[in-house]
Amino acid sequence: MKDIARRAGVSESAVSFALNGRPGVSDATRARIRALAEELGWQPNSAARALSGERSGAIGLVLARPAHTLGVESFFLRLVSGIQEVLAAGRIALLFQVVEDIDAECAAYRRWWAERRVDGVLVVDPRTSDPRPELLARLGLPAVLVGGQAPARGAADTPDPAIPEAAPPLGLSRVRSDDARAMADVLGHLHALGHRRITHIAGLPDLAHTARRIASLRVEAARLGLSADRVRSVPTDYSDAEGAAATRRVLAEPEPPTALIYDNDVMAVAGGAVAAELGIPVPGRLSLVAWDDSALCRVTHPRLTALVRDTAAFGRLAAEELLALLAGGAPRVRESEPPRLEPRESTAPPPAAY
Template identity: 65%
Template sequence: MRDIARRAGVSESAVSFALNNRPGVSEDTRQRILGVAKELSWHPNSAARALSAARAGTVGLVFARPAKTLGIEPFFLQLVSGMQAVLSVRASALLFQVVENMAAEMALYRQWWSEHRVDGVLVVDPRVDDPRPALLVELGLPALLIGGPTSTGTVPSIWADDTGAMASIVDYLVGLGHRRIAHIAGLPELIHTKRRIDSFRAATRKYGLSTHDSVATDYSDEAGARETRQLLAEPGPPTAIIYDNDVMAVAGVGVAGELGLSVPSDLSVVAWDDSVLCRLTHPQLTALVRDTHAFGSHAAQQLLALIEGEAPHDVEDDVPRLEPRGSTAPPPLP
């Protein structure tokens, strides 16, 4: 700052105002200072800024899930990509870690807080009975739940309307003429899974369908294939199956082919999350479409606002829209 002040012919305080985009200098002076800073190849020292602002310049993200499910689900890659797009512009780092269970995740929050490693955390997979919000409030660590809100409402959240999205899928399948519909769900303890299961049950009751109950899985292709095989082996098998992610839906199409069934002539398939997988499969999969990258960006923006002192509040993101493709059709004739 002393070098820039000397070269620009201004005080060091004027340099500070200009470089931190604060009032106190004229626009002409600000531009002259920024020009000198550029000539001198000046960049902010993140460590020094963290010390002066009592901030780490880092946001934390922990996944307490089986590692294999993270490696095969495009959703998480798009979500993290959206977060990083915002954080990188704001010169914030993303500290990412995968742990075995929620106890390990909570221990990590305590460690990060005690070491001042992060300014806030993005919390994924809110649970029905989730102990994490109470801990984060106790620590005073800014946090945003992705997929909430929880029943306690103590930590703000960003979420999409899973209830309405599931209802739209059932409405669509019933409109095609399906009366036997199954739902292969994800982890049952997750709030968004519960919302989908509850909505599926409500929609099938509304239409008086002869339907199967939701089946919980770990989101893996193995589980999707196993449950599909079991459903199709039952008397009066479903003519349509809704899968809670793209990976399980693709596995389900494969199982149908093994059993000599044609998609969509014999079985209609719907994937919850759209991805490249859905568009590369033959036939292309009917899927719920949303901008997951943008969802991740919105989450990062919301957390940064909380860190800056904005009042916490819940944010409902865009509802995913159903895009019919080649994997759905009217059911086979009796």
């Protein structure tokens, strides 16, 4: 500021008024000061601004998942790319951290709030029992919950295709995708092909979207008249290793499933490899469906039937909603475009003998 004031021939106060967009200088002086600031490569100090009560110019994102499950899953990379696209346009930084569990995530929020490190946060992986919304509301830290809530109590046992969600989080905006409808579409596709023994290789069971998918599978199976002991979910940690292990277990059963639904692309590819190792042809004796489409699904032979959605657009929607909150907007729920099922070569009718 001293350098700019000296070159412009004005006081440091005038420089402060001009750079912070405050009254007290003429438009011509403001333009001259800003031109000099740009020439000198001046940038505002986010830490100093935060201490003075202004915004930090950063948004926070914490992932509380086992680190080994993130390196092979493309979903979060695409989600973050969409978030970053919106933030970069507004010259807003993304503060990103991976932690071991939900307690460490909550500790990160408390620390960021105390240090004024971020203006708001994007909260991913809603839990079935989630302490984060209440904590963020208590801190007064603006937040957007990325994903739907868990089903309301008893929804998994109620033959209601809507599968009502739990109450919205306190003071948070939310962007969500219709997992229940997507699961109904997948099960409907397999049922129409003739499959009656179907296993869902699910993700982490305490995540709300996993709970919604499991609930939807039960509801839709009941609606289609499918036996509950032949249509079921098996939880994993989303990794290729657990996806392969779960596939091996269910295919070794006396009456193995004729179709498998995987909660991500990595597990589906791993499951296909297990089937090949066991000499089980896909889709001749076993049909496979992946939840999120990716290049893996399209280059695997046979190509995998998958749920296709624009994950980057989901990330953009979340970032836009958080910026709307920071601009004074009211909390609300936004729906993303629902996933669509794209049948490929990995699904076909089961053989008559099965």
